[in-house]
Amino acid sequence: MTGTSVARSNENFLEVIKSYYQLTKPRIIPLLLITTAASMWIASKGNVDSFLLIITLLGGTLAAASAQVLNCIYDQDIDYTMVRTRKRPIPSGKVQTQHALIFAIILGVLSFGLLALFVNLLAASLAMSGIVFYMLVYTHWLKRHTTQNIVIGGAAGAIPPLVGWAAVTGDLNWIPWLLFVIIFLWTPPHFWSLALMIKDDYAQVQVPMLPVIEGEEITVKQIWLYTILVIPFTLLLIYPIGSLGIVYGAIALSLNVIFLRKAWQLKQAPQDKQLARSLFKYSILYMMLLCTGMVIDSLSFTHHLVALLMPQ
Template identity: 75%
Template structure:
């Protein structure tokens, strides 16, 4: 493999810490934690135990970090070939693959131990299944072999809400699976918008992302259809499940309308990378605000306010 391990040393301790921190791809993790937290708030009906929340988010952070480090090890060859990623810790030689693997395993062990000791076995097993699915199914089998890689592989990023729900209740009901479905259907529009922006990079290293194999127009059509699927799915939390209420429903409608508009504009201009970038950025904001609405909607204060408003009008 190209760029397996380049011999180069960090200059000081802080640079070593920074290199290992970069291996975890920290910018990806907050979005996973937001979906975990939202699930916990809904499951606890707005009254989350702070210690349980802290341990669950810490364990989730370590599990996600472990998966990203393993991904960096596996993809070190294509990271070396792309100028955009050649400066990453492993292809640049600042971290050796064997050391990165030890780091990833330590993170996974600590994560599972935290869940097992302080939360419950189910949440720990779900967190570990996220790592396994991301590495074995997405990174190993799908990423380099099929343009549908992110569709199936998106299940890995959909697991955090299951972890959060299990951490509160010890089991899984319909609501966390709807949260799973929302993120699963949200992932293709989100990731393919990014893929449209960096299509040439994927083509350079022969990674069969959708825009590379089927072109921009086909990719944008599929982004459109997945957007039309995810928006109705968000309302299932309101009806028939009843896990969220009116405030979340209004926010889901508002955000969904903007999402559809941005996707429609991209559909009319599939070669416009600025529109793809706009959709990509909004997709992140969409999920963050949607989860925030879930949290606020679950709070007892919100329910009391709604009841007071109904009584006042009545």
């Protein structure tokens, strides 16, 4: 691929570490981990084992990092073409493709080994399935060929709560799958608001993101639709499933109202990139706070406090 074969040495050891760290796209990983942690807290009814939590989150971090490095390898032609991404480690020549591939394999093997040895085989297998789905289904098959790329591809980002639940219980039931659906439906508003912001970049490299192919108006209508869809699923955890209570309910309702308002504002002004940016940033905060609400509600302290304030 043009421009990607030009080698450029890192200045020192710290620069090497920084380059490999950047390959993992570290800003993406915390959001994946908090969905894993929330699932673990619900599964353990607020009493998650500290060692199990640390190992599961470490294994999840390594799996996500492996997937992102593989993505950087596969998309290096796109990264080199776009001005915004041209300084990433592979297109800039700071890391050679074969070295990045070895790094990704090591990360994946460490993830599977840690989870299989210290957690269980189901959690390890689910983490690996996330890597496979992200690379084969999203990056290879969907991303460059359909406007529905991030809708179907969103399943990869929805796997972490399955890993977290399996880590605690050794199996899967309706609750982790509901968490999967919540993240799956949340992904289009999150990612399409970003796509609206950088539409021209995607058009430049011929990636068929929805705003590029169908335009802003269709995109914001789809964002509005998925925002409406995700809200009732967040409340199913309260009723009829009953795994969470009034504290989570109050947090979820507040977050959902703001989410709806921001999506509606964008729907009224499809070409306003500042509104798209506002929705994108809020969507990250939304998922982090929603998961935090799940954790808080699952704690025994919260149950005791609610019982004191609202006696039967």
